[in-house]
Amino acid sequence: MRLAAAVLAAGAVALAPGCGGDGSGVDPMPLDTLRPTFDGEAAQALVERQVAFGPRIPGRDGHGAQLTWMLARLDSLADAVETQAFTHEHTQFDATLELTNVVARFRPEATRRILFLAHWDTRPFADQADTFAERQMPVPGANDGASGTAVLLQVARHLADDPPSHDVGIDLLFTDGEDYGPNLPDMLLGARHYAATADPQRPPEYAVLLDLVGDADPSFPVEGFSRGFAPEVVDRVWGVADALGYGAFFPTSGGPFVQDDHIPLNEAGIPTVNVIDFEYGPDNHIWHTPDDLPANTRASTLGMVGEVVLELIYRGLQP
Ligand SMILES: [Zn+2]
Secondary structure, eight states: OEEOGGGHHHHTSOOOTTOOSOOSOOOOOOOOTTSOOOOHHHHHHHHHHHHHTOOOOTTSHHHHHHHHHHHHHHHTTSSEEEEEEEEEEOSSSSOEEEEEEEEEEESTTOSSEEEEEEEOOOOSSOTTSSSHHHHTSOOOOIIIIIIHHHHHHHHHHHHHHSOOSSOOEEEEEEESSSSOOSSGGGSSHHHHHHHHHSOTTSOOSEEEEEESOOBSSOOOOOOHHHHHHOHHHHHHHHHHHHHTTOGGGSOSSOOOOEEOTHHHHHHTTOOEEEEEOOOOSGGGTTTTSTTOSGGGBOHHHHHHHHHHHHHHHHTTTOO
């Protein structure tokens, strides 16, 4: 993902913890007491497993190894697994990228659906690193790639073990080519492909993107484009976080505007919010560097995000 520079200036400073909640005095929404508890430790293990494949850069060994592993895992958990293979001609380099989105569906026959997504690829170059040598290195992608993927893979496990009692279908989308770059024409590739091929007659009721959801010092202020495109989804997601007691970590103001996979989906008519902690380490100093390693992600943070996702899923489409 990439910050939208023009609107960054005032909005980029995250609120300090303690500024959560909307202060409206409205009672928090009731929670679904029957849902499973999200296993954050299992999600952290899934982050470590992904990073161990090596960088998940299209065309590299780690990319193929992760795809095989993800498909095997999802085949054993979901009701249906689809792949979307596609290519992208790079706009700057003489390269054709071979990319694959993965969609794991639960209750594929259901007409009313909710979509959750995360990118599974990693960035070829650590362009935010301090030294020239480091900037030639790939990003390991523990937080930027593996964290959101790990949460959704673990969600798939919980859905398989404890199917929700309602009849809303759940789709988990793992996008490829989000972070190739270096610039936006060669990013968000999987989300663009998904949006271009989605059935306009049957869009999901709403969608939630997870990106950078594993930092040791979590803060998920409402991302700017999310509020503009999908204010009702913002209210739902941040309302659930507040009801779970995470309001201090999900402030309802102060978030940056980030160009990310939610943009193509929103432009295709799928109201989508981006749950993103765009301060990875103090001053975001770990983002897009070789230090994006599992030592810098936390089971507790993955667990908190996973709890929000499970609550959203198990409550179905009730307000
Ligand atoms: Zn990135």
